[in-house]
Amino acid sequence: MNWSDLKILLVFAREGTLQKAAQKLGMDISTVSRRIRNLENDLGSKVVENVGGRLVFTTYGEQAVQTAEAMAAESNHLQRLIKGEESLLSGVLRVALLDALVFFHQDLLQSFSVQYPHITLELVSGTSRVHSLTRREADVAIRVSKQPDDTLVGMRALHIEYAIYAHQSVAERPPTLWADLPWIGWDPALNARKIDAWMEKHVPLEQIRFRVDSAIAQFTLVEAGCGACILPVVYADLNDQLVRLSEILDGFDTNIWLLTHRDLKRNGRVQAFFEHFYKGLEPLRNNGRKHLES
Structure with a gap:
């Protein structure tokens, strides 16, 4: 049986009337009549009959209409469920990110929670360990990397x-040499190769007053x-108390x-x-473009 013929019967x-049904369906009367006859042939029984020119x-036709009504109700119910799923997202989303990203983007995390109050964000930010998305240690990762693993999908959100x-x-006491300043470096265990190599070249060990791991x-x-300290420009420039002491460092850029x-x-x-999150980072992307153009 052709289910679309049953919908026409409904x-x-x-x-x-056939005329009103044809107008509703955007068909001509003969097509509606033919589709009803097709339904009768499939069912092997009459569903309508002519009584006094009407x-x-x-x-059996009344039973067919009741069946069509029930099917239409179930179809509408299913569509409402699907639309409800789309408009009312819920459940847990586990996000792996650096603690600094929680700090700098707490506004985006909060606004996401307001927009999607039925989603619980589980933030994995207390460690610098890279959490595996393949092993489902997290659903989403906000990762600082030149180029991510090919097995993952997503988008570059910020340079x-x-x-x-x-x-x-x-900064009020501008140095003639970098060695004249006290410095903050990274814990060697973190293997920050580029920064470590730069500091080894320009900063005496005795001038490194602190080493940190976050x-x-x-x-x-x-x-x-x-x-x-060597800091990401897009975040350091947000603080009016910090002064930039150098040009952009070549070869340090990432995403x-x-x-x-x-x-x-x-x-x-x-x-x-x-x-x-991508939309929320737009102001920082724009600031970065302005800097590149200046």
């Missing part, structure tokens, strides 16, 4: 460049006037990526998070 029942439903910064209190600790110490596993790329929670 429209005929609701409209009352088409009326047979007993990052680096320069040397210090608090105003330190970006938040680094920013906190720089803001407190504890020393100079922030929004990433997920291929199996989750169509997940509603993932797509909503990507869209929200």
